[in-house]
Amino acid sequence: MFHFGNIRKYDVSGMTLDDLQTRILYRDALMLVLDKPAGIAVHRGPKGGVSLEAGFPALRFGLPRDPALAHRLDRDTAGCLVLGRHHKALEKLGLLFKQGKIGKTYWAVVEGAPPEDEGLIDLPLGRLDATRGWWMKVDPQGQPAQTRWKILARDERQSLLALTPLTGRTHQLRVHCAASGFPILGDPVYGTGDREARLHLLARAIEIPIYKNKDPVRVEAPVAPHMLAEVSALLGAASG
Template sequence: MTPIDILYSDDDIVVINKPSGLLSVPGRYEPDSAVSRLQQQFGTILVIHRLDMDTSGILVFARHKPALANVQRQFEKQTTRKVYEALVHGQLPGTRGCINLPIIVDWPNRPLQKISHSEGRYALTRWQRLTYENGNTRVALFPKTGRSHQLRIHMQQAGHPIIGDTLYGPETDRQQQRLCLHARELDFCHPVSGDALAFVCPPPF
């Protein structure tokens, strides 16, 4: 078992770089997860937010309930700063843009999500083109909301699904080694000291 890449830890929080392919929390049939591995090392670990199993990058966990409540409140009030990096199919036109499409779970096809203008929940993603690479586009993604699969379905709806996306991408992506989506940056305030914390973790693709 590969050790978790710990970016920061103290008595209140633990910040990690989660690898692609590892669950954030234990699943119904899969006990191995970031939480279960951290619990072996730190004892109590409380979940503040999650990343899809296929998404890699920065995750913060709390080590006690006051820290959990504090950082969760920062996420709810959208005072945190989150930046993702992705490789998407094709050449995304323009240098920046905004995708505002409401999302709801596709119940007959769970865990898929879908766009629904009548029932979906508000979801907003801003994007900025970084480079063109071999006919594809590297982008920075700035989600204002945190809906399940938000970045994946928004890029698919924009006509440029994320490379390696086995849920929303083309059939050929099933042969890709991984989903090219990574939580690159996370800024928030320490739940006890109040100090501003800023983490940067470059993508492995």
């Protein structure tokens, strides 16, 4: 058990930093993959507060240094988060992410539904304005951004999509879905959710080709608790 002063809770479900080891989905000599809960930042921000990094000392498993983030997930996104266990591993993972060789699949519950069963969103993204931090917008002068999507299930109100980002822009999936007419459920920035809503976006699976002459390491995260009702209803209706 490990503690961080008087601040221990970081998820509305009541989970604490003491439970971080139970979130490990995969572990080997080079990396860890965690099931990140929604509602916590992966690293400490300029205003402070609890972050996932605060628990990394408990994830050394005999190594002299803490693991470190190989990439980022938004505070409100749940699911697969990759950590490198040492410097050489981080360099290797960083290069794979930069080269776009790591496969990422997200699940999102969205409002409404696209007219087709699958497609590609190709909309460049740029900063909304200097006062909005990391908020983004569709911007013809912005950076190229592409997202493949596929409908997994739908009903008359909402849909479950599998999203594959081909680029890695900030808030890419959230902006792309909203701009395409099917905002992610619970999104208070780009959708219709309020500040108390929970973003229904899950980093569902990741494929990491880190070992030569071996199949990529594939890791899958369970559906986040706050998404379970909607996902189960949609998949149940589709199978019925």
